[in-house]
Amino acid sequence: MKKRLATSMAALLSAQVSAEPALNYAELFSHPSQTLNETRHYSVHLPRSYQQSPNKHYPVLYLLDGENRMLQVSGIANSFQGGLSAEVPELIIVGIHNTDRMRDYTPTHYEKLPSGEDVAWYKNTGGGKQFLNYLTTELMPVIDHDYRTTNPNLLVGHSLGGLISLDALSQHETYFQGVISIDPSLWFDYPNYYKTLKSKLNKPFTTPAALYLAIANNPFTPGLGRDNFHRDNLKRFSQDVAPSANSQLQFKSEYYPQQDHHTVYHLAVYQGLKWLFDGYALDSAPEKLQLESIKENYQRLNQRFNSQLKPDASALDSLAKKGERWPLMQISPKEIQRIKAYFYPSSEQQ
Secondary structure, three states, X not given: OHHHHHHHHHHHHHHOOOOOOOOOOOEEEEEEXXXXXXXXXXXXXXXXXXXXOOOOOEEEEEEEOHHHHHHHHHHHHHHOOOOOOOOOOXXXXXXXXXXXXXXXXXXXXXXXXXXXXXXXXHOOOOOHHHHHHHHHHHHHHHHHHHOOEEEEEEEEEEOHHHHHHHHHHXXXXXXXXXXXXXXXXXXXXXXXXXXXXXXXHHOOOOXXXXXXXXXXXXXXXXXXXXXXXXXXXXXXXXXXXXXXXXXXXEEEEEEEOOOOOOOHHHHHHHHHHHHHOOOOOOOOOOOOOOHHHHHHHHHHHHHHHOOOOOOOHHHHHHHHHHHHHOHHHOOOHHHHHHHHHHHOOOOOOO
16 A cells, blocks of 8 residues: 555656756857867856846856866856855856867977886877967957957866966967966976976066966876875976066965865865955955945956956845845945946946
């Protein structure tokens, strides 16, 4: 009897379930690359407000290893949107899918491990310049044409992806205003490329750029086995990169002693985005939620990125409503209206 009852209940519940459209976090595209002479795939994650805010433009995060990292990074980016005020602006995330990672993510042609051993799978290295050319002259124009984009453009890469991210920044171009390089493979072509990169990054930047370097406590180095060369080399590099006073490069390195080469990724993206967008969040403390303080924060933030970021209008409206509803929070609706009037003088909703 009990078995028949359970079966009947299951059938009843099943009859009440209806299929809904699949939940998608990104859309996959492909296009031919003349630079690389192959078909490339990329995926795009749009912010939640994208369709509801037709006048709003969004910064873009270009994500290397996008076929593996899109779900993780889009989740991190969306996690910043909670609370009284977002800590990071909503981002369009473009995941770049790999075809030949060793070719695309190595800036020079080099066929040896740090041990001096020749390796057959390194024979195709050195395609980084062509890959970055594809990224900046073929893919980025497509994204700027198809979506509502604005500065900053960010580049996030890990391991060899972190290496080519550093190389992209070192070109002193204006394509990327922010880079998160996660435990980059600076053992590759050492010491030749190390010296080149150090020299380029220490050359004064004439346009704004920001670099966040994450270093893991990685006990392994390719070709050397259990050896701290990879970790210690990055620590030394973080000291060797010293932007001059007249350089517009802002640089921060962070060592994660509890994380290895793989586990560091999530924390590095989270902390890197927080540092890059420091000043974006609206502090609800009465002495800080003042027009002059917010203006100063955003002026500094926009100088960092050569951007025109401003507080989200809906976030300001939400704070004002909370201040009206709960006076004990000491959030001044009048001051928030002053802030909104300054950043949105014609009351356009961004």
